[in-house]
Amino acid sequence: MNLEEANSIYFIGIGGIGMSALARYFVAKGLTVGGYDKTKTEITDALEDLGVCIHFEDDIKEIDARFLDIKTTQVIYTPAIPKSHSELHYFNSNGFHVMKRSQVLGEITRQTFCMAVAGTHGKTTTTSILGHLLNECNVEVTAFLGGISENYNSNLILNGTDVTVVEADEFDRSFLTLSPDFACITSMDADHLDIYGDASELAKSFEDFSKKIKPNGKLFVKNGLPITGITYGIEDDSDYSAENIKIVNGSYEFDVKTPNVLLENFKFNLPGRHNLSNALIALAMSVEYGLPQPQLAKALASYKGVKRRFTYQIKTDQLVYIDDYAHHPEEINAVHQAVREMYPDKKVLAVFQPHLFSRTKDFIDDFAKSLSNFDEVLLLDIYPARELPIEGVTSQWLLEKIENKNKKLVQKTELVSTIKNSDATVILTIGAGDIGEEVKHIKKALSYAS
Structure with a gap:
């Protein structure tokens, strides 16, 4: 069985922010969706409101019978789940089709124009800005977000399949399952050393990710990172740079220098230079995709942020x-x-x-x-x-x-x-x-x- 043949999807760790976005996606496609999570939260409550069957005890007896047909059930798990988990062990031992969340994202994005956002910081905000810009500019886009967007009150933007926007997660080297058309790297600070051992191994994984981009694709990198690509930065010599920055009534007003022209009159309502940098790279990817300044400026001004991000x-x-x-x-x-x-x-x-x-x-x-x-x-x-x-x-x-x-x-x-x-x-x-x-x-x- 492959992913396209499944009619029921079972998630182990369904309450995770990335897992729940996938769950919403499959609900929207009309599949039967259920799963396990350790803790009942606002996210699991929202999924249950959509008709998703969830239980909170690691017990095979709790699994709904609809998810026990090996011919029709796809099992998806998060790497945060230990290998000793009894439900994961059951599905693996009984021949079910079991995939990591990142593998599923790789399958979903393979047939679309994929924009992937990588980096140890800034992924969720950048992804949500990029998804919002594309959506507001009438691109048929699906965006899987690592947080709840204030604009959509969801971690999924679902408005067509021409473009897919995803977070390229470096944890467990998950992002190496993706083959994006456009990708950006926002930062490469040492993190997840429990997985990588040292910072040099983490840096190597980002280099490996940069080689996953499709032929004729484009890689965007924060100015100063040790990887070659289209650069971006704030008031510097990058290919894309935020210029003429002012703070007016708590919002940034700025222009964007591109390799060809100066795009003027952008407004962004989130505070912090790190957020301005996230907005800049989302704009750069959108401009390279071919979206016009007037629509982008209007879309950026309407962006409200992500819950739990300032x-x-x-x-x-x-x-x-x-x-x-x-x-x-x-x-x-x-x-x-x-x-x-x-x-x-x-x-x-x-x-x-x-x-x-x-x-x-x-x-x-x-x-x-x-x-x-x-x-x-x-x-x-x-x-x-x-x-x-x-x-x-x-x-x-x-x-x-x-x-x-x-x-x-x-x-x-x-x-x-x-x-x-x-x-x-x-x-x-x-x-x-x-x-x-x-x-x-x-x-x-x-x-x-x-």
């Missing part, structure tokens, strides 16, 4: 509360730059939940340096995700390294009260773990207090 929860003269997914030191630095640019005279409290024991261990000094830039820091315990604890790697260890006297380790149960007792007027929650589940409680408490 998302304003409260924005008043008295109090600002921003939530962000940042989970790497460079991402935290980008959030800090953005918040200082927008609120230079405000006291800033950062609440951070480290994500993964291995990442915390690998970048402990860089995390401490990044967090030390804020006026006040609250640390939650490390979110383990797919990992077991590493001896000695704790949030207390990180706390001790932060060069800021105004710091504290807190439990979730005391988080809201501790935030309310702070005199900071800009509050940030940062991290890729389940800190996102706390946002609504913090917002409610702060809204009530103010």
Whole structure:
């Protein structure tokens, strides 16, 4: 059986942001969709509202009978699922057609014009901007997003199959299953060293990805990266450069220098130079695809962002509360730059939940340096995700390294009260773990207090 022959799709880890986008895609195609996830979340609730059958216990007996026909069921799993998972073991042992999420994306995109966004930071925002620009410019596009778009309230844009936009994920070397027509690399900072071992192996995987582009395809790279391609950057000598940048009422206004002409009068509403860079590469790929400046300018101005990417929860003269997914030191630095640019005279409290024991261990000094830039820091315990604890790697260890006297380790149960007792007027929650589940409680408490 191949993917096209399946009429039922079973996901192991269906609540993941990339997996759930695929689930939505197959629901829209009229297939029977179901799966397992460890935790019930807003994402799984939304899928269940679409008729997706989901259970939350790793138990073969829980699997709906519709997904037990070997001739008609395609099984898709995320590499975050351990090989010891009993459902994954069952499907593998009984001859079912089992594929990784990245392999499925490779199959879906193979027959379309594929635009892939790679990089250790910026993938989700860039992908969502690119998908939005294409959609607003009336391109028939399907975009699989690694976050919930504020414009579409979904992690899937589904409006035709001429172009497919995907995140090219370096975790587990997943992006090597893709063969894009256009691709970009936004960054190559060391990450996922639990997979790669060292930064040189990660860099090699990006080089391998760059060779996956189809003949006559185009590769775009952030200026300064050690890979050859069409370059982009901010106010520099890149092939595509953001020029004449101004901040007007909290938004960027800028022009784009291309290899041929200057495209004028773009407006972008997300703060932070890192986000402006993401917008620039999305524009560059769209221009190379052949889209005109007037439509692109209108589309970019209407872009609202991605949930948990510098998302304003409260924005008043008295109090600002921003939530962000940042989970790497460079991402935290980008959030800090953005918040200082927008609120230079405000006291800033950062609440951070480290994500993964291995990442915390690998970048402990860089995390401490990044967090030390804020006026006040609250640390939650490390979110383990797919990992077991590493001896000695704790949030207390990180706390001790932060060069800021105004710091504290807190439990979730005391988080809201501790935030309310702070005199900071800009509050940030940062991290890729389940800190996102706390946002609504913090917002409610702060809204009530103010």
